[in-house]
Amino acid sequence: MTVSFSIIKEDARTGARAGVLHTLRGDVETPVFMPVGTQATVKTMTPQEVWDLGGRLILSNTYHLYLRPGPDLIQEAGGLHRFMGWDGPILTDSGGFQVFSLAPLRRIEEDGVWFRSHIDGSEHFFSPEKAVAVQEALGSDIAMAFDQCAPYPCTYEEAREAMERTSRWALRCKEARRREDQALFGIVQGGVHRDLREKSVNDLVALDFPGYGIGGLSVGEPKDIMYQVLDYTVPLLPREKPRYLMGVGSPDCLLEGVARGVDMFDCVLPTRIARNGTVFTREGKLVVRNAEYARDFRPLDPDCNCYACRHFTRAYIRHLIKANEVLGIRLTTIHNLHFVLELMRSIRRAILEGNFYEYKEAFLARWNKN
Amino acid sequence: MTVSFSIIKEDARTGARAGVLHTLRGDVETPVFMPVGTQATVKTMTPQEVWDLGGRLILSNTYHLYLRPGPDLIQEAGGLHRFMGWDGPILTDSGGFQVFSLAPLRRIEEDGVWFRSHIDGSEHFFSPEKAVAVQEALGSDIAMAFDQCAPYPCTYEEAREAMERTSRWALRCKEARRREDQALFGIVQGGVHRDLREKSVNDLVALDFPGYGIGGLSVGEPKDIMYQVLDYTVPLLPREKPRYLMGVGSPDCLLEGVARGVDMFDCVLPTRIARNGTVFTREGKLVVRNAEYARDFRPLDPDCNCYACRHFTRAYIRHLIKANEVLGIRLTTIHNLHFVLELMRSIRRAILEGNFYEYKEAFLARWNKN
Ligand SMILES: [Zn+2]
Ligand SMILES: [Zn+2]
Numbered sequence: 102m103t104v105s106f107s108i109i110k111e112d113a114r115t116g117a118r119a120g121v122l123h124t125l126r127g128d129v130e131t132p133v134f135m136p137v138g139t140q141a142t143v144k145t146m147t148p149q150e151v152w153d154l155g156g157r158l159i160l161s162n163t164y165h166l167y168l169r170p171g172p173d174l175i176q177e178a179g180g181l182h183r184f185m186g187w188d189g190p191i192l193t194d195s196g197g198f199q200v201f202s203l204a205p206l207r208r209i210e211e212d213g214v215w216f217r218s219h220i221d222g223s224e225h226f227f228s229p230e231k232a233v234a235v236q237e238a239l240g241s242d243i244a245m246a247f248d249q250c251a252p253y254p255c256t257y258e259e260a261r262e263a264m265e266r267t268s269r270w271a272l273r274c275k276e277a278r279r280r281e282d283q284a285l286f287g288i289v290q291g292g293v294h295r296d297l298r299e300k301s302v303n304d305l306v307a308l309d310f311p312g313y314g315i316g317g318l319s320v321g322e323p324k325d326i327m328y329q330v331l332d333y334t335v336p337l338l339p340r341e342k343p344r345y346l347m348g349v350g351s352p353d354c355l356l357e358g359v360a361r362g363v364d365m366f367d368c369v370l371p372t373r374i375a376r377n378g379t380v381f382t383r384e385g386k387l388v389v390r391n392a393e394y395a396r397d398f399r400p401l402d403p404d405c406n407c408y409a410c411r412h413f414t415r416a417y418i419r420h421l422i423k424a425n426e427v428l429g430i431r432l433t434t435i436h437n438l439h440f441v442l443e444l445m446r447s448i449r450r451a452i453l454e455g456n457f458y459e460y461k462e463a464f465l466a467r468w469n470k471n
Numbered sequence: 472m473t474v475s476f477s478i479i480k481e482d483a484r485t486g487a488r489a490g491v492l493h494t495l496r497g498d499v500e501t502p503v504f505m506p507v508g509t510q511a512t513v514k515t516m517t518p519q520e521v522w523d524l525g526g527r528l529i530l531s532n533t534y535h536l537y538l539r540p541g542p543d544l545i546q547e548a549g550g551l552h553r554f555m556g557w558d559g560p561i562l563t564d565s566g567g568f569q570v571f572s573l574a575p576l577r578r579i580e581e582d583g584v585w586f587r588s589h590i591d592g593s594e595h596f597f598s599p600e601k602a603v604a605v606q607e608a609l610g611s612d613i614a615m616a617f618d619q620c621a622p623y624p625c626t627y628e629e630a631r632e633a634m635e636r637t638s639r640w641a642l643r644c645k646e647a648r649r650r651e652d653q654a655l656f657g658i659v660q661g662g663v664h665r666d667l668r669e670k671s672v673n674d675l676v677a678l679d680f681p682g683y684g685i686g687g688l689s690v691g692e693p694k695d696i697m698y699q700v701l702d703y704t705v706p707l708l709p710r711e712k713p714r715y716l717m718g719v720g721s722p723d724c725l726l727e728g729v730a731r732g733v734d735m736f737d738c739v740l741p742t743r744i745a746r747n748g749t750v751f752t753r754e755g756k757l758v759v760r761n762a763e764y765a766r767d768f769r770p771l772d773p774d775c776n777c778y779a780c781r782h783f784t785r786a787y788i789r790h791l792i793k794a795n796e797v798l799g800i801r802l803t804t805i806h807n808l809h810f811v812l813e814l815m816r817s818i819r820r821a822i823l824e825g826n827f828y829e830y831k832e833a834f835l836a837r838w839n840k841n
Contacts, residue, residue: 141790145797147778170765170790178768178786186782395540398548408517412556416548420511420540427515427797 104243104284104311106131106343106364112457116335116362119452122343124190124242125282126182127157131343132359132452134350134445135160135192135367136438140169141185144372145427145434148187154407154435155442158190160367163235164199168218168225172238180240192367193241195232195274195288197248198316198347209249211266229273237280245314246274248288253321260292263317268304275308286345288314293326295333302337312343315363319348327354331361338362352381352444353468356461359448371441375433378422381440383464385471389415389433390422401432407439408432474613474654474681476501476713476734482827486705486732489822492713494560494612495652496552497527501713502729502822504720504815505530505562505737506808510539511555514742515797515804518557524777524805525812528560530737533605534569538588538595542608550610562737563611565602565644565658567618568686568717579619581636599643607650615684616644618658623691630662633687638674645678656715658684663696665703672707682713685733689718697724701731708732722751722814723838726831729818741811745803748792751810753834755841759785759803760792771802777809778802 108120122129136143136151139162143151151159161181166172178184181191200207204216213228232247247270251263267290278285287310291297305313315334318327331346338344343364349355350368358366371381378390382402387394389401400410401418409418409432421429444464451460478490492499506513506521509532513521521529531551536542548554551561570577574586583598602617617640621633637660648655657680661667675683685704688697701716708714713734719725720738728736741751748760752772757764759771770780771788779788779802791799814834821830 140794140796141787142796142798145801147798147801148782169794170786174766174786174790177766178784184784184787186787396544396547412518414548414554416540416544417511417554417556420544424510424539426510426512427800428512428517430797431515431517 103282106312106341108341110453112452113455114458115360115461117359117448117452117457118362118364119449120343120364122158122364124158126188126190126242129158129190130449131364132355132445132448133158133365134355134441135365136442137162137367137369137372138185138187139369140165141175141181143438144376145431146438148185150435151187151438152189154439155446156189156438158192158365159187160192160194161185161239161241162196162199163193163232163239164196164203166239167196167235168220172235176238176240182240190242192243193236193239193245194347195245195247196227196235197232197245197288198250200227201250201252211269213247229270230277233274233277233285237278237283240280241283243284243286243312246271246285246287246310248290248316250290250317250320251292253292253317255292257292257294257297260290260294260297264290264292264297264301267316268301271305271308271310275310284311286310286312286314288316288347289334289338290317291334292317293322293330298330298334299337302334306339310342312345312365313338314345314347316347318346319354319368324354324357328357328361331358331363335362350441352441353465355441355444356448356464359452360457360461371437372434375437376430378419378429378433380433380436383467385468389419391419394419401436402440405436405440407436409436473652476682476711478711480823482822483825484828485730485831487729487818487822487827488732488734489819490713490734492528492734494528494654496558496560496612499528499560500819501734502725502815502818503528503735504725504811505735506812507532507737507739507742508555508557509739510535511545511551513808514746515801516808518555520805521557521808522559524809525816526559526808528562528735529557530562530564531555531609531611532566532569533563533602533609534566534573536609537566537605538590542605546608546610552610560612562613563606563609563615564717565615565617566597566605567602567615567658568620570597571620571622581639599640600647603644603647603655607648607653610650611653613654613656613682616641616655616657616680618660618686620660620687620690621662623662623687625662627662627664627667630660630664630667630687634660634662634667634671637686638671641675641678641680645680654681656680656682656684658686658717659704659708660687661704662687663692663700668700668704669707672704676709680712682715682735683708684715684717686717688716689724689738694724694727698727698731701728701733705732720811722811723835725811725814726818726834729822730827730831741807742804745807746800748789748799748803750803750806753837755838759789761789764789771806772810775806775810777806779806
C-alpha cells in the first residue's frame with residue numbers, strides 16, 4: 102500500500118478526526134491543508150519556504166502541467182518532485198475540474214472530453230486512461246480519478262449524468278493504473294442531491310479506493326448548502342479512509358469541514374486573494390491595498406508570528422502592492438499560507454486535546470466579529 | 472564624520488584598491504556593488520535574502536520614493552531603514568538622474584527643475600535644497616548631491632553647462648544639509664570631455680566631500696569611451712576618499728572600473744535582465760527563456776553555488792518564466808545578484824592577494840569566450 106491512513110483521535114462532539122496520512126515520501130498529519138502549486142510552483146514561493154511554513158503535502162494541477170511544460174518533459178526531468186525541487190509528497194488532481202471549468206470548447210463523450218487549451222487554443226482529448234497516464238508520468242504520490250464535475254446550479258438530470266459517468270470513469274481509472282508507487286483516490290460527485298451523493302459513494306466504495314475526494318462542492322453554491330451535503334455525504338464514507346474536500350480553503354469552511362469529518366483540503370484562495378492584496382486576520386479578511394492602511398504601521402495581523410508580520414507593516418506592504426513590487430504579494434502570500442497552515446495545526450491540537458468544538462466556536466466568533 | 476574610508480591595499484599593476492567604508496550602520500568592504508532598491512525594495516527580494524547574498528550597502532531612489540509613498544510617510548514610519556526592514560547602510564541617489572531621464576516635461580532653471588510625475592502626471596519641483604531635504608527625511612546614510620546629468624551624445628556646450636550647474640548645485644546641497652548622521656557625496660559631471668571632467672573634479676574637491684560619485688557615464692556611450700573618461704578622471708580624485716561609479720553593473724565593466732580605482736558601483740542591470748529571463752554565467756550571458764533550454768537539466772551556471780543553481784534546472788526556470796510564475800524571476804534575480812556580489816568578493820580577495828590583474832584577465836577571457 103503506497104498510502105495508508107491512521108486515525109489518532111476522534112472528536113466526541115463533532116465528526117472531527119486527527120490522523121496521519123502515511124506516504125512513501127513521509128507522514129502527513131491530518132487534518133491537512135494542501136498549498137496549491139498549479140504550474141509546478143506554489144505561486145511566489147520557493148519549495149523551502151512552503152516547507153518552512155509547515156506545508157507537508159502539496160497539490161499540483163494535471164491539466165496545467167499537461168499543457169505546459171508537458172508530462173514528457175517532466176518525466177525526462179525525473180518526475181515532478183525533482184523538476185520542482187519538492188521532496189515531500191504531492192497530490193495531483195485529475196484535470197477533470199479544469200477541463201470542465203477553464204478549457205473552452207469542450208465536448209463530452211462517454212470515452213472522454215475534447216477541449217481546447219486556454220493557452221494556445223490547441224485541441225486535446227482527456228480520458229480516464231489519459232488522466233492516469235499523465236499523472237503517472239508526473240509521478241505524484243496521490244493521483245485523483247478523472248471525474249465529471251457538474252456546475253452549480255444545474256438540473257437534477259445533469260447532476261445525475263455527471264455522477265454516473267464519474268463512477269464509470271473511476272472504474273476505468275482503476276483498471277488503467279500501472280505504477281505501484283502511486284495511490285489513486287476516487288471522487289464522489291452528485292451535486293446537491295442526497296440520493297445522488299449516496300449512489301456515488303456506493304459506486305466508489307465498491308471499488309475500494311485508499312481515499313475519497315468529495316468533488317462538485319465549493320463551485321458557487323451557498324456555504325450552508327455545502328455543509329448540508331457534507332452532513333449527509335461524509336458519514337457514508339468508510340471511517341478508516343482519508344476524506345478530501347476539494348477546492349475548500351477559507352478558514353470558516355476549513356473548520357466546518359473538519360467538524361464534518363474531512364481530513365484533507367486544498368484551495369487557491371489563500372494565495373490568490375494574497376495576490377489581490379487581501380489577507381486573513383483573526384478578525385476576518387483585511388484588504389491591505391485599501392487607502393485606509395497607507396499610514397497603518399501595525400503588522401498585517403498583530404496576533405501573527407509569520408515572517409511578514411514580524412518584519413513589516415501594513416503601510417509598507419500596501420506601498421509594495423500599489424507599486425507593483427513582487428515582494429508585496431510574496432509577503433501577503435507568506436502570511437495567508439502561514440495563517441491557514443497554523444489554523445490546521447491548531448485544529449489538530451484542539452482535536453487531540455478534546456476541545457475542538459470550543460476552539461471552532463471561539464475562532465468563528467472572532468472571525469465573524471466585524 | 473558619519474562615513475569614513477580606509478584603504479587596506481592598493482594594487483601594484485592597476486588602480487584597484489581594497490578598502491573599508493565605515494558607516495554608522497556598519498562597515499562595508501570595498502570594492503562594493505550596491506543592489507538597487509528603487510521603490511524601497513530590491514525587486515523580488517526580501518531584505519534578509521539580500522543580506523544573505525552578501526549585500527551590505529543598498530541604493531534607493533529619491534525620485535521614486537518622493538513620488539510614492541512620499542518622504543512624509545517614510546519619515547512617519549521611522550525612516551527608510553525601518554520602513555523597508557533593512558538594517559544595513561543605505562545610499563540614496565539625488566533624484567537628478569531620474570528627473571532628467573524618466574520624468575516627462577521637465578524645465579530646467581538655475582534654481583531647480585520642474586518635472587511631471589511618470590506615475591500620475593502631477594507637476595513637481597526639485598532643487599538642490601529639496602533633494603537634500605527629501606533625502607534627510609528618508610534618512611539614508613549617504614546622500615548624493617543634486618546634479619544635472621547631460622545625455623549622451625550631447626554638444627560640448629550642453630555638457631559644460633550641465634557640469635557647471637552641477638558644481639553650483641553641489642555647493643547649495645552642502646549648505647542645505649541639516650542632519651549630522653548623513654554623509655553627502657558630490658557628483659562629478661562633464662560628459663566625455665577631459666577638460667570638463669577636470670574642471671568638475673576641481674570644483675567638487677574644493678568643497679571637500681567625504682566621497683565622490685562619477686556621474687554622466689553608462690548613459691549610452693560605448694564602453695571604451697567610458698573607460699577613457701575613467702582613465703583621466705579617477706586619478707584626479709583624492710586618493711583617500713571613496714569613488715563611486717554610478718549606474719555600472721555588468722561584470723566586465725565592474726572589473727574595468729575597479730582596475731581604474733573605483734570603489735563603489737550600483738546598477739539595476741543584474742536584477743532587470745533577470746526579470747527578462749537573462750542570467751550571467753562565467754561564460755557570458757545566457758537567455759534562459761530561449762527554447763533551446765526547454766530540456767536543459769543543468770543549473771543556470773554549473774560553476775555557481777547560489778540557491779537557484781543548487782536546486783533548480785534551466786528547464787524548470789524556463790518553464791516558470793514562460794508560465795509567468797514569480798518564482799522564475801526570483802531565481803534569476805537571486806542568481807544574478809549572487810553572481811555580481813560573489814564577483815566583488817573575488818575581486819577584493821584578488822586585490823588583497825596581489826593577483827587582481829591576472830584574475831581580471833582570466834575572468835574576461837572566459838566571459839568573452841562565446
Ligand atoms: Zn503574518
Ligand atoms: Zn546561481
